[in-house]
Amino acid sequence: MANKIPRVPVREQDPTRRATNFEEVCYGYNADEAALEASRCLNCRVARCVAKCPVNVNIPGFIHAVAEGDLATAAAIIAADSTLPSVCGRVCPQESQCEGNCVLGIKGEPVAIGKLERYVGDWAIEHADETPVEVPERNGKRVAVVGSGPAGLACASDLAKAGYEVKIFEALHEVGGVLVYGIPEFRLPKERIVAREVEALKRLGVEIETDVVIGRTLTIDDLLDREGYDAVFIGSGAGLPRFMGIEGENLNGVFSANEFLTRANLMHAYDESYDTPIYAGRKVVVVGGGNVAMDAVRTAKRLGAESVIVYRRSEAELPARVEEVHHAKQEGIEFRMLTNPVRVLGDERGWVRGVECVEMELGEPDESGRRSPVVKEGSNFEIDCDVVIMALGTSPNPLIKHTTKGLDTTRRGCIVADENGVTSRPGVFAGGDAVTGAATVILAMGAGRKAAAAIDTYLNKKDDATNV
């Protein structure tokens, strides 16, 4: 009668308190809670959850091990398919992936797969020192990985385990890519989780060099020719922030979500002991409805500003994780749906004083299948604010495209790669947001792993060819 147990609630930091600090919102399960929640899993013969997982983690398998209290086995089962469970457990959109397809969810509440994954991932991190690391014998071949985000970390990990000498080149001063500059501390702790994942990679023998901007400091060709790498994986991430192209967007007080979050997360601007400034003003309007918009608006709230989300579709279409929207509302974020800015208003000093918006209504479905928003004529109104943050996604960074001959890119500037990360340049592989445009951590991680397998195949073939 396992399915009669209600979903075990997860302990969280009190909303009024957490809206003033940057500590993690969710405390996660303890051992008893995890075991109880795990016991709810029906262990379906045809596991619908697995089918919806972008990397097809053996979900019933690891959950069964949690129920048995065998966390080492649970960790090993996840590790067969996923490199970053403590991260994915926290940031995956479970409601549209595994949990969204859980049988229990049809009549009641799905198994808390994400929370259980996080529990196992955190356990593995805490017990990393107890399990001896097997550094495989080196096969004499070297692979360069560009970018230390989820795609690069996953690719490097698999290659190191397969015996390759791997070096990651990171443009910024911290390792982790979007995990450190993008996702806030209150959703993904940097020291406790991200840094530990990176440590694990270093124990596998992966080298990491920061402050190297590929496309500037070194080119892809430099890596292959001058630095002597046998193959390169590009996991350079998304890139240039998009703006709306409306009047007033360059006023003082208009920021991209990337800038606002990079100041807060990478540069620790919210911490008085760090030098980088951040400006959240008195009232912040964040434009957009994705996870980045939620991260920005909740960061602004924590910096003391009254914070509002403005989104042109309705709540049902919000692309953000349901949990983030729920948390944001608990923290007192105002949501203004079916609203779109048409102009940012400035004062005589050139600073933001408000944003002029129009009301929208949902019309016919567009190519994405979502009903497209249509302007209600004459519905213009103003929202008074002193900061506007644009969270509208990104376009690919041009640095590698412009400096790598023979590397095909799409019209939008994304690197062209097949499902295994194979690009138009022999020996050059790519995956993650650099290929797909802004997507999720788990998709990037999956792409990094597929590319690692493809690199292994490619280099073995190359070996065979030279040995003939």
Place this chain on the structure above:
Amino acid sequence: MFEIVSKRTLAPRVVEMKVKAPRVAESARPGQFVIVRTDPKGERIPLTICDYDADEGTVTIVTQEVGYSSGKINSLETDDCFADFAGPLGCPSDLLELTPEQLKAKKILFVAGGVGTAPVYPQVKWLKEQGVEADVIIGAKTKDMFTYVDEMKRVGRVHLCTDDGSEGYHGMVTGLMEKLINEDGRQFDHCVIIGPMIMMKFAALTTKKYNIPTVVSLNALMVDGTGMCGACRVTVDGETRFTCVEGPEFDGHKVDFDEAMRRQNMYRDNKKTHPETQNCKCNG
């Protein structure tokens, strides 16, 4: 960690440092910049590359102390290290795309204001190596504030001016530009202006009057410097451009300087008041 191999004071509060950064030195080209961080709690500060030596593996930067973080940079001593020194960033100068013949046919004028002189130097030096001697106007408030004059004299034809008349032409760079063109009958068909935003604005207005194609190097606010944050956006010819990946050099006749100056002051009143974030490149 990136070691400071030498340090010297060029003028009051203006310091030149040679930093061991072999990868940057190997790839650096005139017109590009670096992002430095003094320590793990420091800001990422963009500074124009003033010289580089691939054999030595060093890159030279010049920093004017105008606030907290630039003061922190200038307080480092020889043998100290920068926590981070990333680059070269931005696009190299457009002049590098021209053939030696095209370059020799050009009459190029550089206009340098304040510590903008140091970032002009690698361009003039590079031209000299191509067999082209350019004219260089160097302006300063007073003669004690001149930097890189001797170095510049070795590679270009230098014309000095001071606001107070203590050395060279008495007046601003715009006055000296007018003098060279009108009184001395000099003709120029390309101008590169690097210095404080206000000086670049007026110098570009002057060259516009004489229809001289003009390039300016913008010292916008930046966080990552690699195209991620958009803090450095400027309006050029009515379009938003990112200084860090599309610049730092833009058509001086098309830059919206008033907006650029306003945006530079964005963090002036912030509680972490670090005025150098408004003038964060050494040409500020």
